Amino acid sequence: MRAVLWDMDGTLVDSEKLWDVSMHELYARLGGVLTPEVRESTVGGSAGSVMATVYSDLGLEPDPVAMAESADWLHDRTGELFEAGLPWRPGARELLDALLGAGVPMALVTNTRRVLTENALKSIGRHYFSVSVCGDEVENAKPAPDLYVRASELLGFAPAECLAVEDSVTGTTAAEAAGCPVLVVPNDVAVPRSPRRRHIESLSGATVADLRAVYAGFA
Template sequence: MDGTLVDTEPYWMATETAIAEQYGGTWTHEDAMSLVGNDLLVSGAYLKTKLDLDQSPEEVVEMLLDGVVAQVRHSVPWCAGSRELLLALHAAGVPCGLVTMSYQRFVAPILEHLPPETFRVIVTGDMVSEGKPHPEAYLTAAAALGVDPADCVAIEDSPTGARSAEAAGCRVLVVPNHVPVPEGPKRVFRESLEGLSPEDLARL
């Protein structure tokens, strides 16, 4: 979701910076980039260690979510072509699953802006025991959709997410956003989702 469907990474980065400033710590662009695509608990643990916070990683995650959800409720920053592609897939009857390491309370206000059942399956970071780059989330989504992962195209923007989808057996369409993604045997690259059709995805 983050970086492919909606460009919320700047929201996360702004919230991380605000937490650092609140607690008198230092937060760099490199710190922010290192967390892109991560399981939220991994990010929470990183922030706790980096900023020497008293809060647990779980509590840090809730602080992050508080800040980002408030920004999303104000404005949803759709990635170019993402909403149009989703609506075209929905109209064509293509079953779609949302696989994100964000938590349900962050996902909900974004999905309010899409037609019901746009995603037949939603797998969030608080629903799995192993976050990306582990394949559990993608395997869970494919099983819930009743399809073989090898018949799925995963759209990702980060190395962590691409590794997760690849490990699950999916073909991966990589649309890099904030961080570079290396080449891989099951990866196809595109600069944007603009102009992409369900037929284009089928050809992958």
């Protein structure tokens, strides 16, 4: 395990609860009601994929300009919610501290746009990450592998040398497609099992040695 590649929303911080708020408000603006099933389908998605889901669900004309405006509003509103600070997922901060102390390089790999990610890093702490790669900085966001491929390249390692930590189906699919073994820490959405995934209930109490053992188990 040469490096650890971290998803952000739902994995490091419990920001999906804030996305819940802004998504419900967006639906109200567009004249609809967000169902739990549709909300679940958008977890971990990119701006483009989320808007495609929203407009299809509401039966709205998929006008690119209108969809872009809605995406901008959603990110601006979520940014306002982020300003109050982001709640950590159990054990996440402690594990970041341990990895940093052990000299393990880390990257933040998120579908969230750069502007909003920079906002989030004020709460999380940018000093943990050697690099960060955002959904609006690659041709194809998660579930495509581009983000994880780019992050590993920037760190100077092959994807197979990096352990990805994810909470969503979308993110886990992306990491797996890039060639990363994946540690899955489910939050609100169940993630199916596969040979390249290991599941744990929580990061609480997890150590650097635990991550190395998980990675070694894929050999």
